[in-house]
Amino acid sequence: MSSTGEPPRLLGGRYHLEYVLGKGGMGVVYRARDLLHEQLGEACSPVALKLLGEPFAQCPDAHVLLFSEFALARSLRHPRVVRMFSFEVDTQSQIAFFTMEWLQGLTLDRLLLECPDGLPWRELQPMALQLLDALGYTHQQNVLHGDVKPANVMVGQEGVCLFDFGLGCAQAQVASLSSLSRSRFNAWTPAYAAPELREGGALSAAADVYGVACIIYELAHGKRLGKHAPMDRLTCPRQLPRRCWSALRVALATDPQQRTITVAELGRAMSCKRPRWYL
Known part of the structure; x- marks a missing residue:
């Protein structure tokens, strides 16, 4: 420098x-x-x-x-x-x-500033599904993102793109490549970091689930969830179909033991596909 x-x-x-x-x-x-x-x-x-x-x-x-x-x-x-x-x-x-890769478009945090009432479902759903697909893929590759938030999602003409793995790690990682511990600086964004991360807990797939659920909630509601929001008082956001709410609510659980949904399962819930009872 x-x-x-x-x-x-x-x-x-x-x-x-x-x-x-x-x-x-x-x-x-x-x-x-x-x-x-x-x-x-x-x-x-x-x-x-x-x-x-x-x-x-x-x-x-x-x-x-x-x-x-x-x-x-x-x-x-x-x-x-x-x-x-x-x-x-x-x-x-x-x-x-x-x-x-140089990504063209608008980061999701900037887009949300222009949508104080949330996005209509016809715009929200494909965006949510693309983001869940990207995060689900990283988990399949045993990679945890670690910092899922709107500022790390680019929205362009071809859809969304997830970036910035600076706080990520491999799910089966035994030892860090670096002696510079991430715990030496406060890098989590409180509004999207899972409660266990804010309390000093280890990164997990469930923490990524919480982050992406916070994004979907904000897309549907127009406002951030808030790190001290009481879960028992949360109601279904105005732009979200009620049949998707139960899955999103589980993904937003403050207790990681109760956050029993995977990214793939949340994606299936957001697709709102009804089961076929006939062939």
């Missing part, structure tokens, strides 16, 4: 940083031009490039945490999950970074 905290405009001899796309609890994501691809004939070759922000860039083992995010998500191949490209270290600045 320079004395101003800004990275050089050219990284890896090929990636020209254009502007900041977003900042998270740990990293900064830029839109960058891949000059090598442009020299080989591509008219425009944008990528998203993530590097560590201050003060994490100063930690001696922070680059390992950045690599762990890349390694976790690089094998995922799903149209609703961001694609990872490469992990590199700029030799001159010694800045570690990785490149990934």
